[in-house]
Structures are given as C-alpha cells and as structure tokens.
Amino acid sequence: MAAGIMERAYVWDRFVRLHHWSLATLVLANHFILDGPAHRWAGYAALALVCARLVWGVAGSPHARFAAFLPTPARLRAHFARPGVAPRGHNPLGAAMMLAMLALVVSLGITGWLMRSDAYWGEAWLEDLHQALANGLLVCAALHVAGVAAASLTWRINLPRAMLTGYKVRSIRSAPFEDRGTPGPD
DSSP: OOOOOEEEEEOOOHHHHHHHHHHHHHHHHHHHTOOHHHHHHHHHHHHHHHHHHHHHHHHSOGGGSGGGTOOOHHHHHHHHHOTTOBOSSOOHHHHHHHHHHHHHHHHHHHHHHHHTSTTTTTOHHHHHHHHHHHHHHHHHHHHHHHHHHHHHHHHTOOHHHHHHHSEEEEETTSOOBOOSOOOOOO
16 A cells, blocks of 8 residues: 655744653652652752743744744634644644643742742641642643544644654645644754
C-alpha cells in the first residue's frame, strides 16, 4: 500500500516544548518523589518556568503568544462549528486547560512560599489549600493527557510527538489544519 501524502505544520517552538516537558517533570517529581528542601526548590523552579512562559506568551514566537490562542467566545464557537478542523496550536479547550494549569502552579508556588513565612508558619488551612491545589493540578494534568489522546485519535495527529518535534504531521486523509499561515522553525 502506498504511503499517503503528508502535511507538516510548525506549531510549537523550542522554548514552548522545553517549558512543557520541564514543567511536567517538575510537577510529577514534586508530587510523587521530592520532599523537604528539594520539593521546595523544585516548586520555585516550576514557578520560575511559569513566569518565563508568561513573558514568552507576550513576546515569544507567533504561535506561542497568548493572543494567538486565548479561548475567546468567538474561538470557542469556531472550534465547535468545525469539529473536523485541527487547530495549528492549542484548541480553545486545550488553551483553557493550559492557562488553568499555569495558574495552579503559580498558586502552589505562592502557598508553598507562604507556608515557610513567619506569618503563616504551621497554618493548617494553608497546608490544606496547598495540598488541594496540588491535587487539582494532578486532576488537570490527567484531563490534559486524556484530551491530548482524544484529540490525537480524532484528528489522527500524534500530538505528543508534535510537542517533542514542534511539528504536527497529518496525512491528507486526516483533519485539515486551520489556515493561519506557516511560520518557520525557530
């Protein structure tokens, strides 16, 4: 059987990919492996990564900018009106999840820092809040992975590979990409 014609769309630059996998690694290690000072410093590193991503979301490459994918009502309507069209980067639901996870990491960094301060040392409610935020982040991460799997199957595009290489690849029999221009690699 002859191979189908393939289309490549460049979607995620090096910084976005490195940020994604670094943050995922820090979050998982912090929740399941690290303790004590290592946990604290990994949390601060995660917070620093989110701050860098916020800057990149304003001044980074075209597809990395928040303006390119914020889940506005118009983008949500367009997404649901064209279920067979694969977005070049995040779809509006993926963008909302990404923003929620970034907000949770910031909240975890702040509550973790406050727990070490004199004013809030030993406050049970703050420790409970920090744990609830951590659990919420894990739930969001699990939903993110499920959404990536569902979108990969629906659009026949290997999204985890795209987050490694920067390119979404599809056959002509798969869902078409949105037409937003094609920026080159970083």
